[in-house]
Amino acid sequence: MSANEPEPDSRAQSLEMVHVALGARSYDIIVGSGVLAEAGDHIAPLLGQRHTILVSDHNMAPLYQDRVVESLGRHGVACDSITLPAGEGSKSFSQLEELLERLLAGRAERGTVILALGGGVIGDLAGFAASVLLRGVAVIQLPTSLLAQIDSSVGGKTGINSRHGKNLIGSFHQPRLVLVDTAALDSLAPRQLAAGYAEMVKYGLIDDEDFFAWLEANGADMLAGDAAARRYAIAHCCRAKARIVAEDERENGRRALLNLGHTFAHALEAECGYGAALLHGEAVSIGMVLAFRLSHRLGLCAEADGERVSSHLAALGLPTGAAQLPPAARRTEALLRHMSHDKKMQDGRLRMILARGIGAAFIAEDVGEADIGAVLDAFMAS
Helix, strand or coil, rough: CCCCCCCCCCHHHHHHHEEEECCCCCEEEECCCHHHHHHHHHHHHHCCCCCCEEEEEEHHHHHHHHHHHHHHHHHCCCCEEEEEEECHHHHHHHHHHHHHHHHHHHHCCCCEEEEEEEHCCCHHHHHHHHHHHHHEEEEEECCCCCHHHHHHHEEEEEEEEEEEEEEEEEECCCCCCEEHHHEHHHHHCCCHHHHHHHHHHHHHHHHHHHHHHHHHHHHHHHHHHHHHHHHHHHHHHHHHHHHHHHHHHHCCCCCHHCCCCHHHHHHHHHCCCCCCCCCCCHHHHHHHHHHHHHHHHCCCCCCHHHHHHHHHHHHHHCCCCCCHHHHHHHHHHEEEEEECCCEEEEEEEEEEEEEEECCCCCECCCHHHHHHHHHHHHHHHH
Protein backbone atom coordinates (compact mmCIF):
# COMPACT_ATOMS: atom_id res chain seq x y z
CA MET A 1 0.00 0.00 0.00
CA SER A 2 1.42 3.37 -1.01
CA ALA A 3 1.65 6.27 1.41
CA ASN A 4 -1.12 8.06 -0.46
CA GLU A 5 -3.50 5.11 -0.63
CA PRO A 6 -6.39 5.25 1.86
CA GLU A 7 -6.89 2.70 4.54
CA PRO A 8 -9.10 -0.18 3.36
CA ASP A 9 -12.08 0.84 5.46
CA SER A 10 -11.75 4.61 5.10
CA ARG A 11 -14.15 4.77 2.16
CA ALA A 12 -16.78 2.77 4.01
CA GLN A 13 -16.45 5.10 6.97
CA SER A 14 -17.27 8.08 4.74
CA LEU A 15 -20.64 6.56 3.81
CA GLU A 16 -23.89 6.81 5.73
CA MET A 17 -26.15 3.76 5.53
CA VAL A 18 -29.89 4.06 6.12
CA HIS A 19 -32.20 1.04 6.13
CA VAL A 20 -35.85 1.22 5.11
CA ALA A 21 -37.54 -1.66 6.94
CA LEU A 22 -40.45 -2.97 4.88
CA GLY A 23 -40.14 -6.72 5.23
CA ALA A 24 -39.62 -8.35 1.84
CA ARG A 25 -39.53 -4.87 0.24
CA SER A 26 -36.78 -3.52 2.52
CA TYR A 27 -33.85 -1.68 0.99
CA ASP A 28 -30.86 0.49 1.85
CA ILE A 29 -30.04 4.13 1.20
CA ILE A 30 -26.31 4.77 0.78
CA VAL A 31 -25.20 8.38 1.24
CA GLY A 32 -21.75 9.66 0.37
CA SER A 33 -19.62 11.70 -1.98
CA GLY A 34 -18.71 9.93 -5.21
CA VAL A 35 -21.05 6.93 -4.91
CA LEU A 36 -22.25 7.29 -8.53
CA ALA A 37 -18.77 6.42 -9.75
CA GLU A 38 -18.98 3.31 -7.56
CA ALA A 39 -22.56 2.45 -8.49
CA GLY A 40 -21.63 -0.97 -9.82
CA ASP A 41 -20.13 -1.98 -6.45
CA HIS A 42 -23.51 -1.48 -4.81
CA ILE A 43 -25.86 -2.46 -7.65
CA ALA A 44 -24.23 -5.59 -9.08
CA PRO A 45 -24.78 -7.75 -5.96
CA LEU A 46 -28.52 -7.07 -6.17
CA LEU A 47 -28.94 -8.19 -9.77
CA GLY A 48 -30.13 -11.50 -11.12
CA GLN A 49 -30.14 -10.64 -14.80
CA ARG A 50 -27.08 -8.62 -15.81
CA HIS A 51 -29.10 -6.06 -17.77
CA THR A 52 -30.03 -2.56 -16.67
CA ILE A 53 -31.57 0.42 -18.43
CA LEU A 54 -30.60 3.86 -17.20
CA VAL A 55 -33.24 6.59 -17.53
CA SER A 56 -32.06 10.18 -17.22
CA ASP A 57 -32.70 13.64 -18.65
CA HIS A 58 -30.81 15.99 -20.93
CA ASN A 59 -29.33 17.88 -17.97
CA MET A 60 -28.05 15.00 -15.85
CA ALA A 61 -27.09 12.41 -18.47
CA PRO A 62 -24.04 14.34 -19.76
CA LEU A 63 -22.78 14.78 -16.20
CA TYR A 64 -23.21 11.35 -14.64
CA GLN A 65 -24.35 8.73 -17.13
CA ASP A 66 -20.89 7.63 -18.27
CA ARG A 67 -19.52 7.08 -14.77
CA VAL A 68 -22.52 4.91 -13.83
CA VAL A 69 -22.31 2.86 -17.05
CA GLU A 70 -18.54 2.40 -16.68
CA SER A 71 -18.89 1.35 -13.05
CA LEU A 72 -21.49 -1.26 -13.97
CA GLY A 73 -19.32 -2.45 -16.86
CA ARG A 74 -16.49 -3.26 -14.45
CA HIS A 75 -18.87 -5.80 -12.90
CA GLY A 76 -19.99 -7.25 -16.23
CA VAL A 77 -23.38 -5.52 -16.14
CA ALA A 78 -24.80 -4.24 -19.43
CA CYS A 79 -26.44 -0.83 -19.24
CA ASP A 80 -28.51 0.72 -22.01
CA SER A 81 -29.64 4.31 -21.67
CA ILE A 82 -32.69 6.47 -22.38
CA THR A 83 -32.58 10.26 -22.16
CA LEU A 84 -35.72 12.35 -21.74
CA PRO A 85 -36.46 16.09 -21.71
CA ALA A 86 -35.72 17.80 -18.41
CA GLY A 87 -38.38 19.54 -16.37
CA GLU A 88 -41.73 18.99 -14.70
CA GLY A 89 -43.42 18.76 -18.10
CA SER A 90 -41.98 15.25 -18.50
CA LYS A 91 -44.27 13.97 -15.73
CA SER A 92 -47.03 13.48 -18.30
CA PHE A 93 -48.96 10.75 -20.07
CA SER A 94 -47.11 11.47 -23.30
CA GLN A 95 -43.66 11.05 -21.75
CA LEU A 96 -44.78 7.99 -19.80
CA GLU A 97 -45.93 6.37 -23.04
CA GLU A 98 -42.70 7.36 -24.79
CA LEU A 99 -40.60 5.91 -21.99
CA LEU A 100 -42.54 2.63 -21.83
CA GLU A 101 -42.30 2.12 -25.58
CA ARG A 102 -38.57 2.79 -25.52
CA LEU A 103 -38.08 0.40 -22.62
CA LEU A 104 -39.92 -2.31 -24.54
CA ALA A 105 -37.95 -1.53 -27.69
CA GLY A 106 -34.81 -1.97 -25.60
CA ARG A 107 -35.90 -5.55 -24.87
CA ALA A 108 -36.65 -5.00 -21.23
CA GLU A 109 -37.53 -8.25 -19.45
CA ARG A 110 -38.95 -9.04 -16.04
CA GLY A 111 -35.42 -9.31 -14.68
CA THR A 112 -34.29 -5.99 -16.12
CA VAL A 113 -33.59 -3.27 -13.54
CA ILE A 114 -34.43 0.36 -14.30
CA LEU A 115 -31.96 2.95 -13.00
CA ALA A 116 -33.52 6.37 -12.40
CA LEU A 117 -30.74 8.96 -12.63
CA GLY A 118 -31.84 12.53 -11.98
CA GLY A 119 -34.08 14.68 -9.85
CA GLY A 120 -37.61 14.11 -8.65
CA VAL A 121 -39.15 14.22 -12.12
CA ILE A 122 -37.04 11.35 -13.46
CA GLY A 123 -37.38 9.41 -10.22
CA ASP A 124 -41.17 9.71 -10.24
CA LEU A 125 -41.56 9.00 -13.96
CA ALA A 126 -39.07 6.13 -14.22
CA GLY A 127 -40.36 4.63 -10.98
CA PHE A 128 -43.94 4.70 -12.27
CA ALA A 129 -42.88 3.20 -15.60
CA ALA A 130 -41.07 0.41 -13.73
CA SER A 131 -44.18 -0.30 -11.67
CA VAL A 132 -46.34 -0.97 -14.74
CA LEU A 133 -43.79 -2.30 -17.26
CA LEU A 134 -44.39 -6.05 -17.69
CA ARG A 135 -46.58 -5.75 -14.57
CA GLY A 136 -43.65 -4.55 -12.53
CA VAL A 137 -39.86 -4.53 -12.76
CA ALA A 138 -37.28 -3.37 -10.24
CA VAL A 139 -36.09 0.22 -10.01
CA ILE A 140 -32.99 1.67 -8.35
CA GLN A 141 -33.01 5.37 -7.57
CA LEU A 142 -29.91 7.50 -8.26
CA PRO A 143 -31.12 10.97 -7.16
CA THR A 144 -29.05 13.99 -8.15
CA SER A 145 -31.07 16.88 -6.70
CA LEU A 146 -31.32 17.72 -3.01
CA LEU A 147 -35.10 17.39 -3.13
CA ALA A 148 -34.88 13.90 -4.62
CA GLN A 149 -32.08 12.81 -2.31
CA ILE A 150 -33.96 13.58 0.90
CA ASP A 151 -37.52 13.02 -0.16
CA SER A 152 -38.89 11.80 -3.49
CA SER A 153 -36.41 8.94 -4.08
CA VAL A 154 -37.29 7.34 -0.73
CA GLY A 155 -40.58 5.69 0.10
CA GLY A 156 -41.82 4.32 -3.20
CA LYS A 157 -44.18 7.09 -4.33
CA THR A 158 -44.12 7.31 -8.11
CA GLY A 159 -46.35 9.08 -10.59
CA ILE A 160 -47.17 11.74 -13.13
CA ASN A 161 -49.25 14.91 -13.15
CA SER A 162 -52.74 15.41 -14.54
CA ARG A 163 -54.47 18.55 -15.76
CA HIS A 164 -56.47 18.16 -12.53
CA GLY A 165 -53.40 18.34 -10.30
CA LYS A 166 -49.95 17.17 -9.32
CA ASN A 167 -49.07 13.50 -8.75
CA LEU A 168 -52.68 12.36 -9.11
CA ILE A 169 -51.76 9.33 -11.24
CA GLY A 170 -49.21 6.89 -9.90
CA SER A 171 -48.40 3.93 -7.71
CA PHE A 172 -46.41 2.83 -4.70
CA HIS A 173 -43.35 0.99 -6.02
CA GLN A 174 -40.44 0.71 -3.60
CA PRO A 175 -36.91 0.86 -5.06
CA ARG A 176 -34.39 -1.94 -4.57
CA LEU A 177 -31.72 0.58 -3.55
CA VAL A 178 -31.14 4.33 -3.32
CA LEU A 179 -27.65 5.73 -4.01
CA VAL A 180 -27.26 9.35 -2.86
CA ASP A 181 -24.15 11.06 -4.22
CA THR A 182 -23.75 14.27 -2.25
CA ALA A 183 -21.17 15.52 -4.76
CA ALA A 184 -23.94 15.74 -7.36
CA LEU A 185 -25.25 18.78 -5.49
CA ASP A 186 -22.22 20.74 -6.74
CA SER A 187 -23.74 20.70 -10.23
CA LEU A 188 -26.99 22.36 -9.13
CA ALA A 189 -27.81 26.01 -9.61
CA PRO A 190 -28.26 27.87 -6.30
CA ARG A 191 -32.00 28.20 -6.96
CA GLN A 192 -32.40 24.43 -7.43
CA LEU A 193 -30.38 23.72 -4.30
CA ALA A 194 -32.44 26.15 -2.22
CA ALA A 195 -35.66 24.61 -3.55
CA GLY A 196 -34.57 21.21 -2.25
CA TYR A 197 -33.68 22.76 1.08
CA ALA A 198 -37.36 23.56 1.69
CA GLU A 199 -38.06 19.82 1.92
CA MET A 200 -35.20 19.50 4.39
CA VAL A 201 -36.73 22.17 6.63
CA LYS A 202 -39.99 20.22 6.49
CA TYR A 203 -38.47 17.34 8.48
CA GLY A 204 -37.62 19.67 11.34
CA LEU A 205 -41.05 21.25 11.33
CA ILE A 206 -42.89 17.92 11.42
CA ASP A 207 -41.50 16.39 14.60
CA ASP A 208 -37.88 17.41 15.16
CA GLU A 209 -37.40 20.92 16.54
CA ASP A 210 -33.77 20.10 17.39
CA PHE A 211 -33.06 19.42 13.71
CA PHE A 212 -34.76 22.67 12.74
CA ALA A 213 -32.48 24.47 15.21
CA TRP A 214 -29.49 22.64 13.66
CA LEU A 215 -30.56 23.91 10.26
CA GLU A 216 -30.85 27.45 11.57
CA ALA A 217 -27.23 27.18 12.72
CA ASN A 218 -25.76 25.12 9.86
CA GLY A 219 -28.08 25.31 6.87
CA ALA A 220 -26.18 28.11 5.13
CA ASP A 221 -22.88 26.22 5.42
CA MET A 222 -24.52 23.07 4.09
CA LEU A 223 -25.88 24.86 1.04
CA ALA A 224 -22.49 26.52 0.52
CA GLY A 225 -20.84 23.11 0.15
CA ASP A 226 -19.80 21.85 3.60
CA ALA A 227 -19.41 18.15 2.77
CA ALA A 228 -19.77 16.82 6.31
CA ALA A 229 -22.85 18.96 6.95
CA ARG A 230 -24.41 17.75 3.72
CA ARG A 231 -23.81 14.10 4.49
CA TYR A 232 -25.18 14.47 8.01
CA ALA A 233 -28.28 16.45 7.03
CA ILE A 234 -29.20 14.25 4.06
CA ALA A 235 -28.76 11.04 6.06
CA HIS A 236 -30.77 12.54 8.94
CA CYS A 237 -33.66 13.33 6.60
CA CYS A 238 -33.49 9.90 4.99
CA ARG A 239 -33.63 8.24 8.43
CA ALA A 240 -36.61 10.37 9.37
CA LYS A 241 -38.46 9.42 6.21
CA ALA A 242 -37.44 5.75 6.53
CA ARG A 243 -39.00 5.62 10.00
CA ILE A 244 -42.25 7.12 8.80
CA VAL A 245 -42.44 4.94 5.68
CA ALA A 246 -41.76 1.79 7.71
CA GLU A 247 -44.67 2.71 9.96
CA ASP A 248 -47.09 3.78 7.22
CA GLU A 249 -45.99 2.71 3.75
CA ARG A 250 -49.14 3.70 1.86
CA GLU A 251 -49.99 6.95 3.63
CA ASN A 252 -52.99 5.75 5.58
CA GLY A 253 -51.90 7.67 8.65
CA ARG A 254 -48.65 9.20 9.90
CA ARG A 255 -46.96 9.39 6.49
CA ALA A 256 -49.36 12.18 5.55
CA LEU A 257 -47.29 14.45 7.82
CA LEU A 258 -44.69 14.53 5.06
CA ASN A 259 -47.18 16.65 3.11
CA LEU A 260 -46.74 19.66 5.39
CA GLY A 261 -47.25 22.69 3.13
CA HIS A 262 -47.86 20.53 0.07
CA THR A 263 -51.61 21.06 -0.34
CA PHE A 264 -51.00 24.78 -0.75
CA ALA A 265 -47.86 24.09 -2.80
CA HIS A 266 -49.53 21.80 -5.31
CA ALA A 267 -52.27 24.35 -5.91
CA LEU A 268 -49.67 27.07 -6.49
CA GLU A 269 -47.75 24.84 -8.91
CA ALA A 270 -50.89 24.01 -10.84
CA GLU A 271 -51.71 27.69 -11.27
CA CYS A 272 -48.17 28.26 -12.55
CA GLY A 273 -48.44 25.40 -15.06
CA TYR A 274 -45.75 23.28 -13.36
CA GLY A 275 -43.11 25.40 -15.03
CA ALA A 276 -39.91 27.22 -14.13
CA ALA A 277 -41.81 30.22 -12.76
CA LEU A 278 -42.24 28.36 -9.47
CA LEU A 279 -40.17 25.31 -8.56
CA HIS A 280 -41.69 22.59 -6.38
CA GLY A 281 -39.49 23.42 -3.38
CA GLU A 282 -40.28 27.12 -3.73
CA ALA A 283 -43.98 26.28 -3.67
CA VAL A 284 -43.42 24.09 -0.59
CA SER A 285 -41.63 26.98 1.13
CA ILE A 286 -44.64 29.23 0.66
CA GLY A 287 -46.95 26.33 1.48
CA MET A 288 -45.28 25.81 4.86
CA VAL A 289 -45.56 29.52 5.64
CA LEU A 290 -49.27 29.30 4.81
CA ALA A 291 -49.70 26.14 6.91
CA PHE A 292 -48.32 27.96 9.95
CA ARG A 293 -50.47 31.00 9.24
CA LEU A 294 -53.54 28.76 9.06
CA SER A 295 -52.48 27.02 12.27
CA HIS A 296 -52.17 30.39 14.00
CA ARG A 297 -55.56 31.53 12.70
CA LEU A 298 -57.12 28.39 14.18
CA GLY A 299 -55.47 29.07 17.55
CA LEU A 300 -53.11 26.11 17.31
CA CYS A 301 -49.71 27.78 17.45
CA ALA A 302 -48.11 31.10 18.30
CA GLU A 303 -47.58 33.69 15.60
CA ALA A 304 -43.90 33.70 16.56
CA ASP A 305 -43.52 30.09 15.39
CA GLY A 306 -44.64 31.04 11.89
CA GLU A 307 -42.39 34.08 11.89
CA ARG A 308 -39.42 31.92 12.88
CA VAL A 309 -40.16 29.51 10.01
CA SER A 310 -40.60 32.31 7.49
CA SER A 311 -37.44 34.11 8.62
CA HIS A 312 -35.29 31.01 8.23
CA LEU A 313 -36.66 30.12 4.79
CA ALA A 314 -36.17 33.69 3.57
CA ALA A 315 -32.62 33.80 4.97
CA LEU A 316 -31.72 30.77 2.84
CA GLY A 317 -33.08 32.34 -0.34
CA LEU A 318 -36.54 30.80 -0.49
CA PRO A 319 -39.76 32.69 -1.29
CA THR A 320 -42.08 33.34 1.64
CA GLY A 321 -44.34 36.16 0.44
CA ALA A 322 -47.04 36.77 -2.15
CA ALA A 323 -44.93 39.35 -3.96
CA GLN A 324 -42.56 36.53 -4.95
CA LEU A 325 -45.35 34.59 -6.67
CA PRO A 326 -46.21 34.95 -10.36
CA PRO A 327 -49.49 36.89 -10.79
CA ALA A 328 -51.25 33.71 -11.97
CA ALA A 329 -50.75 32.13 -8.56
CA ARG A 330 -52.32 34.92 -6.49
CA ARG A 331 -56.00 34.14 -7.02
CA THR A 332 -57.62 32.63 -3.94
CA GLU A 333 -60.61 31.18 -5.77
CA ALA A 334 -58.43 29.35 -8.30
CA LEU A 335 -56.16 27.98 -5.56
CA LEU A 336 -59.13 26.69 -3.57
CA ARG A 337 -60.42 24.96 -6.69
CA HIS A 338 -57.11 23.15 -7.15
CA MET A 339 -57.03 22.20 -3.48
CA SER A 340 -60.43 20.56 -3.84
CA HIS A 341 -58.84 18.09 -6.30
CA ASP A 342 -55.96 17.24 -3.96
CA LYS A 343 -55.38 13.52 -3.49
CA LYS A 344 -55.58 14.03 0.28
CA MET A 345 -59.32 14.68 0.01
CA GLN A 346 -61.39 12.11 1.96
CA ASP A 347 -65.17 11.90 1.68
CA GLY A 348 -65.18 15.37 0.18
CA ARG A 349 -63.27 16.83 3.13
CA LEU A 350 -59.80 18.32 2.86
CA ARG A 351 -57.15 16.93 5.16
CA MET A 352 -54.47 19.48 6.01
CA ILE A 353 -51.20 19.15 7.87
CA LEU A 354 -51.19 21.81 10.58
CA ALA A 355 -48.89 22.54 13.51
CA ARG A 356 -49.12 23.19 17.22
CA GLY A 357 -45.61 24.58 17.02
CA ILE A 358 -42.25 23.85 15.40
CA GLY A 359 -41.74 20.10 15.53
CA ALA A 360 -45.39 19.46 16.39
CA ALA A 361 -47.26 18.84 13.14
CA PHE A 362 -50.48 16.84 13.04
CA ILE A 363 -53.19 15.75 10.61
CA ALA A 364 -56.33 17.91 10.66
CA GLU A 365 -59.17 15.92 9.13
CA ASP A 366 -61.68 18.66 8.32
CA VAL A 367 -60.42 22.18 7.76
CA GLY A 368 -63.02 24.70 6.69
CA GLU A 369 -62.69 26.29 3.28
CA ALA A 370 -63.59 29.67 4.78
CA ASP A 371 -60.53 29.62 7.05
CA ILE A 372 -58.25 28.52 4.22
CA GLY A 373 -59.66 31.24 1.98
CA ALA A 374 -59.23 33.89 4.67
CA VAL A 375 -55.58 32.94 5.15
CA LEU A 376 -54.96 33.02 1.39
CA ASP A 377 -56.70 36.39 1.03
CA ALA A 378 -54.64 37.92 3.84
CA PHE A 379 -51.42 36.42 2.46
CA MET A 380 -52.04 37.67 -1.08
CA ALA A 381 -52.81 41.15 0.24
CA SER A 382 -49.68 41.35 2.40
